[in-house]
Amino acid sequence: MITLKNIYKIYENGDTTTYASNNVSINIEKGEFVAIVGQSGSGKSTIMNIIGCLDVPTSGTYLLNNVDVSTMDDNELAEIRNKMLGFIFQQYNLIPKLNVMENVELPLLYAGLKPEERHERAMESIKRVGLLGKEKNHPSQLSGGQQQRVSIARALAGNPSVILADEPTGALDSRTGREVLEFLQKLNSEGNTIVLITHDNSIAKSANRIIRLHDGKVVYDGPSDVAEATVQAHVSFDEDPLLNSKEGGNET
Amino acid sequence: MSIWQCFIMAFKSLSTSKMRSLLTMLGIIIGVGAVIVIMALGNGMTVYMNDSFAAMGTTNISVNISGRGSSRTVDVDDMYEFYDENSDLFNYISPTVSAMAQVRGEDNEIYTPSIMGVSEQYLDIKDYDLSSGENIRYLDIAQNKKVCVVGAFYDHTVYSGNAVGQNIKINGENYLIIGAVEEQDDKTDENSIDNFIYVPYSTAARYLARNTTISSYTLVVNSDENVSQGIKTIKNRLYETFNSDDYYNVSSLTEILDIMNEMMDTMILILAAIAAISLVVGGIGIMNIMLVSVTERTREIGIRKALGAKGKHIRTQFVVEAATTSALGGIIGILTGIGLSTAVSKLLQAAMEVDITAIPTATSIFVSFGISVAIGIIFGYLPANKAAKLNPIEALRHD
Ligand SMILES: Nc1ncnc2c1ncn2[C@@H]1O[C@H](COP(=O)(O)OP(=O)(O)O)[C@@H](O)[C@H]1O
Ligand SMILES: [Mg+2]
Numbered sequence: 282m283i284t285l286k287n288i289y290k291i292y293e294n295g296d297t298t299t300y301a302s303n304n305v306s307i308n309i310e311k312g313e314f315v316a317i318v319g320q321s322g323s324g325k326s327t328i329m330n331i332i333g334c335l336d337v338p339t340s341g342t343y344l345l346n347n348v349d350v351s352t353m354d355d356n357e358l359a360e361i362r363n364k365m366l367g368f369i370f371q372q373y374n375l376i377p378k379l380n381v382m383e384n385v386e387l388p389l390l391y392a393g394l395k396p397e398e399r400h401e402r403a404m405e406s407i408k409r410v411g412l413l414g415k416e417k418n419h420p421s422q423l424s425g426g427q428q429q430r431v432s433i434a435r436a437l438a439g440n441p442s443v444i445l446a447d448e449p450t451g452a453l454d455s456r457t458g459r460e461v462l463e464f465l466q467k468l469n470s471e472g473n474t475i476v477l478i479t480h481d482n483s484i485a486k487s488a489n490r491i492i493r494l495h496d497g498k499v500v501y502d503g504p505s506d507v508a509e510a511t512v513q514a515h516v517s518f519d520e521d522p523l524l525n526s527k528e529g530g531n532e533t
Numbered sequence: 534m535s536i537w538q539c540f541i542m543a544f545k546s547l548s549t550s551k552m553r554s555l556l557t558m559l560g561i562i563i564g565v566g567a568v569i570v571i572m573a574l575g576n577g578m579t580v581y582m583n584d585s586f587a588a589m590g591t592t593n594i595s596v597n598i599s600g601r602g603s604s605r606t607v608d609v610d611d612m613y614e615f616y617d618e619n620s621d622l623f624n625y626i627s628p629t630v631s632a633m634a635q636v637r638g639e640d641n642e643i644y645t646p647s648i649m650g651v652s653e654q655y656l657d658i659k660d661y662d663l664s665s666g667e668n669i670r671y672l673d674i675a676q677n678k679k680v681c682v683v684g685a686f687y688d689h690t691v692y693s694g695n696a697v698g699q700n701i702k703i704n705g706e707n708y709l710i711i712g713a714v715e716e717q718d719d720k721t722d723e724n725s726i727d728n729f730i731y732v733p734y735s736t737a738a739r740y741l742a743r744n745t746t747i748s749s750y751t752l753v754v755n756s757d758e759n760v761s762q763g764i765k766t767i768k769n770r771l772y773e774t775f776n777s778d779d780y781y782n783v784s785s786l787t788e789i790l791d792i793m794n795e796m797m798d799t800m801i802l803i804l805a806a807i808a809a810i811s812l813v814v815g816g817i818g819i820m821n822i823m824l825v826s827v828t829e830r831t832r833e834i835g836i837r838k839a840l841g842a843k844g845k846h847i848r849t850q851f852v853v854e855a856a857t858t859s860a861l862g863g864i865i866g867i868l869t870g871i872g873l874s875t876a877v878s879k880l881l882q883a884a885m886e887v888d889i890t891a892i893p894t895a896t897s898i899f900v901s902f903g904i905s906v907a908i909g910i911i912f913g914y915l916p917a918n919k920a921a922k923l924n925p926i927e928a929l930r931h932d
Binding site: 335359368370375 | 832835836837838839841843845929
């Protein structure tokens with residue numbers, strides 16, 4: 282489903298060169314629940330932007346559903362985002378002046394669906410996240426957890442291949458955060474592919490598989506229920522033979 | 534996504550900040566309103582001018598023979614001969630001798646009317662009817678009789694309704710009033726057009742005018758289309774005699790009216806163009822607010838792009854929003870313009886007693902609406918394009 286091969290994202294700023302992604306190769310199959318973890322600055326957002334088709338790599342190939350998206354132009358990427366990806370953001374990113382219904386309808390609007398079909402699918406999505414009856418409310422009239430559920434409904438509305446969640450619990454209290462994670466697990470059990478991005482190991486544990494980044498490199502890629510998965514990256518992994526061997530690994 | 538969707542979105546966006554939208558539209562409202570009022574007033578004035586001229590007779594041609602310095606001349610007999618030869622073109626002719634004289638009526642008051650020496654056809658030329666008495670006759674002219682036809686002012690006011698048959702003193706000499714003309718002005722006072730006296734042109738030339746030779750004529754062609762043909766024929770006749778066009782002047786109200794209409798149109802156009810500058814200023818205002826709006830809504834743009842909006846979607850959204858703003862401004866401007874036109878008409882009628890009705894023209898309404906929409910599109914394009922080109926990652930990070 283998602284195949285990243287030797288992805289580099291290099292930022293050149295004067296005479297400093299930053300390898301935001303440094304030879305990242307990841308393979309994610311349909312139906313997986315993967316957490317990408319790492320400290321701040323480790324390159325999570327960079328890889329998430331690439332997977333989310335918001336950005337293109339400096340080099341390397343990215344196949345999404347066997348389509349090479351690494352060389353697409355802005356309009357083609359917009360279409361891929363619209364058809365194949367669902368985003369859940371930390372800040373919910375709902376449009377304040379639109380009501381719940383209109384927010385959820387947005388991706389369907391850009392997909393060119395007819396109003397009745399749009400309405401029907403948005404309604405279904407709102408029902409799935411348990412917000413039936415709130416369609417006419419504006420985001421400011423909802424709690425944080427409800428707003429995040431609206432953004433989940435919006436991500437689901439387009440029936441995407443992959444749901445990308447960037448720190449979805451970051452702005453929520455722990456109880457509501459847990460609910461959101463449970464909901465993501467439920468979605469995963471229903472067959473949705475989910476990529477969760479977080480700096481928090483305890484949150485990453487709700488996924489089945491963890492990919493740990495450090496300085497733009499993959500330093501662990503494997504199941505979430507083994508000890509190494511939650512090792513804090515205090516040491517330089519370049520000098521750790523055990524973890525180093527995992528670099529670029531995508532044997533799943 | 535349809536344009537209709539964009540409209541709904543634009544209206545929503547405009548209605549969330551009504552005050553700001555209204556201020557943004559102000560330039561367009563003023564510009565369109567001013568254009569409508571100017572065009573309406575100009576139109577009203579043109580109509581008024583044309584009506585006034587029509588009342589004065591657009592088929593009339595004035596001939597003025599100066600003949601000074603030339604040994605040849607064209608006299609009254611020559612002109613009548615010419616008139617008879619061209620009866621297929623002309624309906625009426627009258628020599629006109631204007632005179633200044635003091636008049637004393639039976640009330641012993643002194644008046645200074647417009648005194649004209651005319652032929653028996655002059656009442657037809659003016660399209661006046663007699664309320665009592667008779668017209669000047671050919672015999673009166675041939676014999677230089679001291680008779681006159683008076684305006685309603687003399688009949689009604691000076692002679693209290695029985696002027697005919699009485700004498701009136703013009704320059705101290707008695708003239709018999711043989712006819713009175715129906716009133717032409719509701720007021721019929723000394724300053725109205727009813728204060729006139731017509732005498733036979735021969736009498737006027739002999740006793741009342743400073744210059745005894747008759748040199749002015751009014752001829753009337755039989756239709757509006759024949760005015761220029763009539764002028765040409767008269768000019769040819771006079772050129773035959775004088776071999777130069779320095780000795781006479783032939784003109785018509787139609788000619789003057791054409792020139793005035795042309796001047797009027799030019800003036801309206803210039804004024805409208807000045808008013809239209811306000812539209813450009815309004816356009817710049819819209820561009821300015823749209824640029825602010827794009828910056829304020831960077832995050833929204835980022836969200837939309839992340840959800841699959843292409844550059845063209847964002848561009849259309851902002852262009853439609855700008856066009857909707859200016860179109861709304863245009864509509865408000867048109868309504869304001871129509872309202873103001875009506876108010877100005879009322880004011881002119883009340884304050885200056887002139888019957889000018891400022892009528893907003895359909896053309897000015899459609900054109901100014903079209904221009905306001907076009908301005909929105911043109912000035913909205915730059916901000917819209919800026920929005921369309923935003924990088925989604927950076928836009929999402931914006932707050
Ligand atoms: N637009 C950019 N220009 C320059 N450097 C960048 C840019 N975006 C990210 N980086 C750098 O790339 C590295 C990875 O950043 P990021 O992917 O945001 O990490 P994370 O999301 O894990 O905190 C950081 O060192 C960051 O400074
Ligand atoms: Mg980040």
